[in-house]
Amino acid sequence: MxxxxxxxxxxxxxxxxxxxxxxxxxxxxxxxxxxxxxxxxxxxxxxxxxxxxxxxxxxxxxxxxxxxxxxxxLSNPDNVKHMDRTQFAADADLSEGTIMAFTAADGNQYPGVIRAVEGDSVTVDFNHPxxxxxxxxxxxxxxxxxxxx
CATH class of the missing domain: 3.10.50.40 (Chitinase A; domain 3)
Structure with a gap:
């Protein structure tokens, strides 16, 4: 030691x-x-x-x-975003719980967790998992x- x-x-x-x-x-x-x-x-x-x-x-x-x-x-509700389905690739796995990388305007990538898909709305949680x-x-x-x- x-x-x-x-x-x-x-x-x-x-x-x-x-x-x-x-x-x-x-x-x-x-x-x-x-x-x-x-x-x-x-x-x-x-x-x-x-x-x-x-x-x-x-x-x-x-x-x-x-x-x-x-x-x-703590989970911040402001980090939960509703995005349009058209912002995702047609073959993207949008199953609940899927973690995806998203590129922000500053070029950095951030992980987001798919929380729900309702019609053309995809709920993504950018809080730490x-x-x-x-x-x-x-x-x-x-x-x-x-x-x-």
Whole structure:
């Protein structure tokens, strides 16, 4: 075990599972065989997630639960859009629950989840798929790197 601990500015390599409270695994770096590389304090993690990781060392494992406002946020009704069917390719899979990539005016791509199709109206939810969910993180720190000052 290394004496280097997760702290501000540290780069961490970790495996994690994100589980719902019913035990469903929503995401897993282990399943993909590719660990996550994250930098503490760069805004990619919620404050509560960073607090949970602080002080961990290489080789340590931890499970912790985060409420929606600490994890992926609450579902925002303004992020649910109604689009015309003609905006989709004729062969697009518009089944409820399908996740599609949408290109915004700025050129960036954003995932949207098909929530409903009614006539020529397609309801697309641009909230994070885990928004509004209490989640359990099961993490394993593989390595911790800190910049020498």
């Amino acid at each position: 290394s004496d280097v601990v997760v702290g501000p500015g540290a780069q961490i390599f970790m495996h994690f599972n994100v589980e719902l409270t019913d035990g469903t695994v929503a995401d897993s770096t282990r399943a993909h065989g590719k660990p996550a590389r994250l930098t503490m304090g760069d805004g990619s993690l919620s404050g509560a997630m960073e607090v949970a990781l602080l002080g961990m060392k290489k080789g340590e494992k931890k499970r912790f639960m985060l409420d929606p406002d600490q994890a992926f946020g 885990l928004a509004g969910q209490t989640v359990i993180f099961d993490v394993e720190i593989l390595d911790v790197l800190v910049k020498e000052s």
